Amino acid sequence: MSHTxxxxxxxxxxxxxxxxxxxxxxxxxxxxxxxxxxxxxxxVGVAPTAFYRHFRSTADxxxxxxxxxxxxxxxxxxxTVATAGAERITRAVRLISDxxxxxxxxxxxxxxxxxxxxxxxxEAIRDQxxxxxxxxxxxxxxxxxxxxWSEDDLLMLAHLYVDQMLITASLFLETLESPxxxxxxxxxVARIAARQxxxxxxxxxxxxx
Amino acid sequence: MSHTxxxxxxxxxxxxxxxxxxxxxxxxxxxxxxxxxxxxxxxVGVAPTAFYRHFRSTADxxxxxxxxxxxxxxxxxxxTVATAGAERITRAVRLISDxxxxxxxxxxxxxxxxxxxxxxxxEAIRDQxxxxxxxxxxxxxxxxxxxxWSEDDLLMLAHLYVDQMLITASLFLETLESPxxxxxxxxxVARIAARQxxxxxxxxxxxxx
DNA sequence: AATTCCGGAGAACAGTTGTTAACTGGATGA
DNA sequence: TCATCCAGTTAACAACTGTTCTCCGGAATT
Numbered sequence: 001m002s003h004t005x006x007x008x009x010x011x012x013x014x015x016x017x018x019x020x021x022x023x024x025x026x027x028x029x030x031x032x033x034x035x036x037x038x039x040x041x042x043x044v045g046v047a048p049t050a051f052y053r054h055f056r057s058t059a060d061x062x063x064x065x066x067x068x069x070x071x072x073x074x075x076x077x078x079x080t081v082a083t084a085g086a087e088r089i090t091r092a093v094r095l096i097s098d099x100x101x102x103x104x105x106x107x108x109x110x111x112x113x114x115x116x117x118x119x120x121x122x123e124a125i126r127d128q129x130x131x132x133x134x135x136x137x138x139x140x141x142x143x144x145x146x147x148x149w150s151e152d153d154l155l156m157l158a159h160l161y162v163d164q165m166l167i168t169a170s171l172f173l174e175t176l177e178s179p180x181x182x183x184x185x186x187x188x189v190a191r192i193a194a195r196q197x198x199x200x201x202x203x204x205x206x207x208x209x
Numbered sequence: 210m211s212h213t214x215x216x217x218x219x220x221x222x223x224x225x226x227x228x229x230x231x232x233x234x235x236x237x238x239x240x241x242x243x244x245x246x247x248x249x250x251x252x253v254g255v256a257p258t259a260f261y262r263h264f265r266s267t268a269d270x271x272x273x274x275x276x277x278x279x280x281x282x283x284x285x286x287x288x289t290v291a292t293a294g295a296e297r298i299t300r301a302v303r304l305i306s307d308x309x310x311x312x313x314x315x316x317x318x319x320x321x322x323x324x325x326x327x328x329x330x331x332e333a334i335r336d337q338x339x340x341x342x343x344x345x346x347x348x349x350x351x352x353x354x355x356x357x358w359s360e361d362d363l364l365m366l367a368h369l370y371v372d373q374m375l376i377t378a379s380l381f382l383e384t385l386e387s388p389x390x391x392x393x394x395x396x397x398v399a400r401i402a403a404r405q406x407x408x409x410x411x412x413x414x415x416x417x418x
Numbered sequence: 419a420a421t422t423c424c425g426g427a428g429a430a431c432a433g434t435t436g437t438t439a440a441c442t443g444g445a446t447g448a
Numbered sequence: 449t450c451a452t453c454c455a456g457t458t459a460a461c462a463a464c465t466g467t468t469c470t471c472c473g474g475a476a477t478t
Contacts, residue, residue, distance in 0.1 A: 008445050012455065031326035034243030037436065048436080050456050108324075115320040115379060117240035153404070160405050163376050170324065195362070196369050203412030217475050221425065246466060256427050257466080
């Protein structure tokens with residue numbers, strides 16, 4: 001049952017999205033704690049006071065951006081990790097590479113604000129990453145290699161993988177930021193990331209020795 | 210041959226250090242790209258224009274902070290990694306834990322600005338971390354387990370360790386930031402970090418299989 | 419002893435910031 | 449049809465920003 005929005009609410013969501021888009025663009029060259037309210041409204045093309053109709057503060061906007069950047073990514077990560085065998089690493093690296101290429105500003109925002117100067121945003125990102133770790137852990141538990149593993153150890157391993165994914169995403173980003181983004185450079189990062197994940201997987205296989 | 214500084218240069222270095230200290234304190238609750246020049250001078254207790262006698266801009270000050278935070282850490286990391294056997298991981302975790310406890314603001318600054326909004330600072334941090342990776346790689350090469358390893362693979366492993374150290378440092382930091390910092394919480398982080406490093410070491414031992 | 423140097427102070431500049439209050443006009447619901 | 453709602457506007461506020469130029473007084477140099 002999809003409820004058709006009134007033309008009023010539709011317009012509101014439209015300008016709200018315009019706020020998110022404009023902020024994300026501005027955040028490519030600064031961090032959230034220096035993002036001004038007027039700066040955003042100027043970029044959108046509305047009066048400064050219009051901002052308050054959508055967000056309490058720029059920190060509030062930042063939390064909304066976290067949801068936009070990570071919210072829809074959970075199913076993708078889940079199905080990718082669900083892949084069995086050696087293919088899993090290949091697909092994971094490709095997922096990251098493609099996602100960074102498709103949404104570089106989102107990735108930059110998350111990497112930047114994960115340890116940034118705005119507490120509510122840091123917390124929102126931390127919660128989302130913890131969710132990723134739990135989901136990855138749940139998928140890893142289905143592997144035959146997970147036999148004999150404690151819940152704690154599985155979560156430790158899952159966090160290792162999630163952190164590694166974020167580091168890899170950040171490296172792909174630097175690849176795009178370089179003055180002459182070359183496919184060769186991207187491939188180099190992909191190969192290093194794959195080898196690091198393979199090394200971690202090897203450690204996992206011999207954990208119970 | 211230690212050259213005694215004139216009372217003029219000595220005074221200059223003193224206020225310069227005051228700038229660094231004040232900035233570091235202010236950066237506990239914001240990021241560098243929102244740090245104002247007047248804000249810093251006000252905290253130091255000097256006129257705004259005095260700032261220019263020491264730094265071109267706040268970005269310049271940030272680069273100086275990177276050197277202060279990471280510059281003197283290289284020998285410590287080197288000797289810690291030089292430790293052989295199972296003791297290496299224990300010492301590494303303790304080094305990180307102690308360093309975070311002793312210089313929390315420095316660690317926070319590095320974690321925050323590594324992906325922050327100020328390019329020159331990002332580059333300075335990236336260069337320093339690359340140096341750490343090279344040094345760690347050089348120490349790892351001395352291990353008997355390094356036999357048959359390519360230069361590339363050693364560097365890949367070293368980067369994995371360095372990134373892992375930074376993640377661990379950041380987790381120790383969160384431990385201190387909690388409303389009621391408990392020794393139990395710190396110990397929990399230490400145990401997880403040690404297990405993650407042990408898992409990586411296991412992967413290393415079976416890499417050439 | 420006389421001169422140069424230079425870290426810091428003071429005042430002023432135009433431009434920016436977040437937030438408030440009162441208002442407008444088209445969509446909404448009775 | 450008419451009263452209500454509400455996203456966005458306009459105007460104004462005090463407070464703040466980075467930067468320039470001019471000046472001072474003590475250290476450094478000759």
